[in-house]
Amino acid sequence: MTGSEQSLAPSLTLDDVRAAAKRIKGAVVRTATMHSQTLSKILGADIWLKFENHQFTAAYKERGALNALLLLSDEQRRRGVIAASAGNHSQGLSYHGTRLGVPVTIVMPRTTPTVKVMQTESVGGNVVLEGETFDEAYAHARKLEQELGLTFVHPFDDPNVAAGQGTVALEMFEDAPEIETIVVPIGGGGLISGMGTVAKAQDHPVEVIGAEARLYPSSYNAWAGADLPSGGDTLAEGIAVKEPGKFTQKVIEKVVDDILLVEERHLEEAVSLLLQIEKTVVEGAGAAGLAAVLAHRERFAGKKIGLVLCGGNIDTRLLANVLLRDLARSGRLARLQITLQDRPGALFKVMREFDRHNVNILEIYHQRIFTNLPAKGLVTDIECEARDREQLDALVASLVEKGYSVSQVELN
Numbered sequence: 001m002t003g004s005e006q007s008l009a010p011s012l013t014l015d016d017v018r019a020a021a022k023r024i025k026g027a028v029v030r031t032a033t034m035h036s037q038t039l040s041k042i043l044g045a046d047i048w049l050k051f052e053n054h055q056f057t058a059a060y061k062e063r064g065a066l067n068a069l070l071l072l073s074d075e076q077r078r079r080g081v082i083a084a085s086a087g088n089h090s091q092g093l094s095y096h097g098t099r100l101g102v103p104v105t106i107v108m109p110r111t112t113p114t115v116k117v118m119q120t121e122s123v124g125g126n127v128v129l130e131g132e133t134f135d136e137a138y139a140h141a142r143k144l145e146q147e148l149g150l151t152f153v154h155p156f157d158d159p160n161v162a163a164g165q166g167t168v169a170l171e172m173f174e175d176a177p178e179i180e181t182i183v184v185p186i187g188g189g190g191l192i193s194g195m196g197t198v199a200k201a202q203d204h205p206v207e208v209i210g211a212e213a214r215l216y217p218s219s220y221n222a223w224a225g226a227d228l229p230s231g232g233d234t235l236a237e238g239i240a241v242k243e244p245g246k247f248t249q250k251v252i253e254k255v256v257d258d259i260l261l262v263e264e265r266h267l268e269e270a271v272s273l274l275l276q277i278e279k280t281v282v283e284g285a286g287a288a289g290l291a292a293v294l295a296h297r298e299r300f301a302g303k304k305i306g307l308v309l310c311g312g313n314i315d316t317r318l319l320a321n322v323l324l325r326d327l328a329r330s331g332r333l334a335r336l337q338i339t340l341q342d343r344p345g346a347l348f349k350v351m352r353e354f355d356r357h358n359v360n361i362l363e364i365y366h367q368r369i370f371t372n373l374p375a376k377g378l379v380t381d382i383e384c385e386a387r388d389r390e391q392l393d394a395l396v397a398s399l400v401e402k403g404y405s406v407s408q409v410e411l412n
Helices: 003-008 014-024 037-043 061-070 074-079 088-100 114-122 134-148 159-175 190-199 218-224 246-255 264-278 285-295 316-329 346-356 389-401
Strands: 033-036 046-050 081-084 104-108 126-129 181-185 207-213 258-262 304-308 333-341 360-367 377-385 405-408
Touching: 014 061, 014 159, 014 190, 033 037, 033 159, 037 046, 037 264, 037 285, 046 159, 061 088, 061 159, 081 088, 081 134, 088 104, 088 114, 104 114, 104 134, 114 126, 159 190, 159 246, 159 304, 181 190, 181 285, 190 207, 190 246, 207 218, 207 285, 218 246, 218 258, 258 285, 264 285, 264 316, 285 304, 316 333, 333 346, 333 389, 346 360, 346 377, 346 389, 389 405
Parallel strands: 046 304, 081 104, 104 126, 181 207, 181 304, 207 258
Antiparallel strands: 033 046, 333 377, 333 405, 360 377
């Protein structure tokens, strides 16, 4: 690239973010940044939380989408905008586009859950279902962009969008200037590009760390020169990106100090902790920062950490599963497999042990046919609820002492 080409290349500065903050002021929620005493005690670090899940569409994406909309020419506004998205970007763009009188078209894969289609349409977006994958939907959106003369608004790989997302950090440091480390969910890189740009412009050193789902390590691969596989069903679908942005990756290389990969169990634990402790609903991607701290406690011990809860759009059934799985991991819910003799009173004797240890029985399943046991044997699966793991372990020990074969179904 020549010197003249470099000067024309997109850039992102603190002034860009400050200008975005002035544009969108009053049209997005200035969310709270709050110190969490309980999480700080659990993690051995000072934890501040930025509640972007309290935006109208429950995600920070509104900021970048609105900033991009406000920078359109009158002609571009008249013709309208288009995007490919099955997530928070579609809702943020649709909501603010409709509010400003800008027609918004969102192309989604045909496999998109109906609830996401309905949410986008409910805030004014015109949804077009095309393709089986995001890549096919994206290709169709770029085709419509040319055919209809629309302006494409990228969910992350756009300087104006990234500048809007950076306003999250402006507010965070205004409210908690003592923060010395920010841990930011990273997928395509729009949020961490904007927030990292602000963080590195503070009057004291600030460490910028990305938190990415291990199943989709696209930004990590680009940043670290790695070649880890990408794909699978992650709880953090909001950052499940196979290709990071070209523009955002250049910013990331300048402002990000480290990228940590997080396992699904830590994402689930983070979602559950935030609901139990902070009484706030956060989607998997929004909990990725906390998940990274949970997984790497020693690395963050004693530090003053800012976490952005960047979204709260999670399916209620999925949330219920996450909470129940967390109870199972903590020993408060369990499924015990107990081998019995098929004779009167056998189950009753087992029930007496549950009663003696004050463990509540939720479900009982008898299996006589599909088992490797003799014809007079049976396996009983008992789902139960205990006060804690110690109470459950005491029950299992008592059953084993009385001669029962007991196994417990474990979660990863």
